[in-house]
Amino acid sequence: MHLTREEERMLDGEYGEAVRKAMELIVSIGEALGAERLVPITSAHVSGISVSNIGAEGVELIEWFARHGGRARVRATVNPMGFDLDGVIPRDPREWSLQERLLRALSAMGFHLTLTCAPYEHGNRPGLGEHIAWAESSAVIYANSVLGARSNREGGIVALAAAITGRIYEWGMHLDEERNPRVRVTLRGWRPRDEAEAGLLGALLGLRVREVPLLEARLPGLEEARSLLAAAAAWGSHALIHLEGHTPERRACVKCEKVEVDRAELTAFHEEHFDDIEGSDAVFIGCPHVTIDVMRLVEAYAEKCGGFRIPVLVAAPGVCKLRPSAQNLVILRGTCPVVARLESLGFDKIATNSLKAAFYLPRRHGIRVAVADAKTLLRYACNPRSRA
Ligand code: F3S
Helix, strand or coil, rough: CCCCCHHHHHHHHCCCCHEEEEEEEHHHHHHHHCCCCEEEEEEEEECCCHHHHHHHHHHHHHHHHHHHHCCCCEEEEECCCCCCCCCCCCCCCHHHHHHHHHHHHHHHHCCCCCCCCCCHHHHCCCCCCEEEEEEEEEHHHHHHHCCCCEECCCCCCHHHHHHHHCCEEHHHHHCCCCCCCCCEECCCCCCCCHHHHHHHHHHHHHCCCCCCCCECCCCCCCCHHHHHHHHHHCCCCCCEEEECCCCCCCCCCCCCEEECCCCCHHHHHHHHCCCCCCCCCEEEECCCCCCCHHHHHHHHHHHCCCEECCCCCEECCCCCCCHHHCCCCCEECEEECCCCHHHHHHHEEEECCCCHHHHHHHHHHCCEEEEHHHHHHHHHHHCCCCCC
């Protein structure tokens, strides 16, 4: 692999031990992938910062980087962790103290403790054509498809090493030709009406399409785009979907394979995989993390309903200052349904508008899932006397 003079000096240890080790990691993976060179990045986003995932060894590794002079050279943010900041979900004291050590080490290295999978809403919003190194599949696919930035689905430790060196290997989504659509997806006489239907379509694309798709249908808005993208990344391995009206790169679909999805297929998929909403003992919203618009919707329903009859769990960024303002409204700041010990809250069936949450809740926590859009969920959770 060709390295610039500065990159060679990083690799030789002239910038300290942390930079040397981080550079070694980036170069060795880049070489294994056949990358010809590294590219400078403008932004990093690190996932895998939960003690439940990385254990004490992972914490020690990140502390090692901090002790040996590791510093983020670019804008750098972190994903949700396995605990919510307010202790709503019970904490094991030993694990929590390890988690605090991990957060201190990241903060000492200059990572912003945003604790969110929507860093683009919280100060880390790269622009068209910028090379970045993000981990967290829903954020990566959003960055590629909506912001026009360029990132592969990196692992957490690679994103950390990229932040410390300011470099990533030029491979995959960083290369122009890899970003061309290869599959044209059309919808026969329909389009998703809300974020739940968009998520169902995303899940189908994740399962049915392997290469970069171009969707020939306009989604109602950005919330639907977010939902579709996160679902496609969770149910498949997509890092980029060209979306009409959202993707800033204009690329023609030359010699594209054609895929058609009709509404009956969507309905069949919904019925085959998910329960009916009736009998759900909680509602979950915020995967990816809730936006201000959706939070306003939740609060409007909470007020209209005079609180909720069952818990309405909302996953929100760690940096948000939201506090529950109504009966049974539960704000989970800085965590997510995949890494948090949600099963400890004792729910048997959760209704959600997120197809990413619907993918993980049964697999990680053995919780049954129903899927509907946010308004339907909030109406379902509304107190019976005031059902809105
Ligand atoms: Fe975010 Fe966790 Fe969902 S990281 S996208 S809330 S699974």
